[in-house]
Amino acid sequence: MLKIDSHTHIIPKDMPNWSEKFGYGDFIYLQHHKEGFAKMMRGNQFFREIKENCWHPEVRIEEYQQFNTQVQVVCTIPVMFSYWAKPLDCLDLSRFLNDHLAALSEDYPKQYIGLGTLPMHDTELAVKELERCRKIGLKGVQIGSNINDENLNEERFFPVFEACEKLNMALLVHPWNMMGEKSMQRYWLPWLVGMPAETTRAICSMIFGGIFERLPKLRVNFAHAGGSFLTTIGRIQHGFDCRPDLVAIDNNIPPKNYLGKFWVDSVTHDPLMLDYVLKSIGSKRITLGSDYPFPLGDLEIGKYIDEMDLKQEVKEDIYCNASLEWLGMTKNDLL
Ligand SMILES: [Zn+2]
Numbered sequence: 001m002l003k004i005d006s007h008t009h010i011i012p013k014d015m016p017n018w019s020e021k022f023g024y025g026d027f028i029y030l031q032h033h034k035e036g037f038a039k040m041m042r043g044n045q046f047f048r049e050i051k052e053n054c055w056h057p058e059v060r061i062e063e064y065q066q067f068n069t070q071v072q073v074v075c076t077i078p079v080m081f082s083y084w085a086k087p088l089d090c091l092d093l094s095r096f097l098n099d100h101l102a103a104l105s106e107d108y109p110k111q112y113i114g115l116g117t118l119p120m121h122d123t124e125l126a127v128k129e130l131e132r133c134r135k136i137g138l139k140g141v142q143i144g145s146n147i148n149d150e151n152l153n154e155e156r157f158f159p160v161f162e163a164c165e166k167l168n169m170a171l172l173v174h175p176w177n178m179m180g181e182k183s184m185q186r187y188w189l190p191w192l193v194g195m196p197a198e199t200t201r202a203i204c205s206m207i208f209g210g211i212f213e214r215l216p217k218l219r220v221n222f223a224h225a226g227g228s229f230l231t232t233i234g235r236i237q238h239g240f241d242c243r244p245d246l247v248a249i250d251n252n253i254p255p256k257n258y259l260g261k262f263w264v265d266s267v268t269h270d271p272l273m274l275d276y277v278l279k280s281i282g283s284k285r286i287t288l289g290s291d292y293p294f295p296l297g298d299l300e301i302g303k304y305i306d307e308m309d310l311k312q313e314v315k316e317d318i319y320c321n322a323s324l325e326w327l328g329m330t331k332n333d334l335l
Pocket of ligand 1: 007009174
């Protein structure tokens with residue numbers, strides 16, 4: 001069975017030192033301090049150590065094939081978004097990353113599908129770069145759950161979504177720049193509490209802002225099974241019903257109506273939860289995902305799904321059909 005991993009991250013092994021190049025800012029760069037490892041530096045601050053499976057295409061293939069995965073959808077690591085940079089500098093950096101993703105998917109057309117990154121804080125530049133992403137063979141783009149603390153319903157982002165729909169480009173929304181991060185540094189809370197909340201913030205903003213209503217063909221996938229959105233949909237729907245004066249101000253369609261209209265990945269780490277997600281939105285809207293190669297990801301790439309008592313066609317939807325539909329591709333593109 002074809003297995004596509006819809007949520008993985010990659011970074012070029014060699015990148016310019018953007019802080020030196022632009023003369024400001026804590027841009028990310030890699031210090032290759034020992035064989036097979038690199039220190040990710042944010043300005044002069046150590047951010048995290050990464051292994052060569054973050055950049056080496058063949059090491060990655062060797063690792064993911066152990067779990068019978070044939071294809072990875074690859075995008076940058078969200079810390080690279082750099083929406084805080086001057087727009088033209090962010091464009092420069094985005095182009096570098098996008099060219100790397102395009103070259104990778106050209107060299108390994110059956111193993112890697114690329115999703116680009118955009119300078120989202122400058123609409124005009126973002127749309128231009130989106131058009132270029134399409135030309136160089138990327139199938140979509142990954143954006144943050146907020147753009148410098150602005151929510152995705154803000155009118156300034158709409159032309160980017162509109163262009164995604166028009167150009168048939170898929171969208172992956174990934175949590176980053178987590179709300180409350182400064183006040184919950186201990187216990188890895190930004191990742192454990194902030195990330196699921198961020199994704200919920202993004203889904204609610206897009207629903208209540210009427211984005212799906214205005215762009216019915218826009219194909220959006222939300223990371224980590226949609227964060228805490230699906231588990232709090234009862235509360236969100238009830239809020240919409242009891243206080244429409246607060247919630248239904250831009251879109252009067254109930255939030256529950258959007259279940260099954262967008263995609264989420266399978267990264268739940270829990271069969272009970274995946275079963276709930278399946279019941280909530282159906283197998284055609286759940287894409288196998290791992291968050292490879294990071295430790296908080298499902299690095300056995302869906303092994304627990306294999307072990308679940310699910311119909312073969314349900315597994316096939318999760319493993320490939322849902323991703324193919326989201327990406328606007330067919331099996332023949334990959335066989
Ligand atoms: Zn991720």
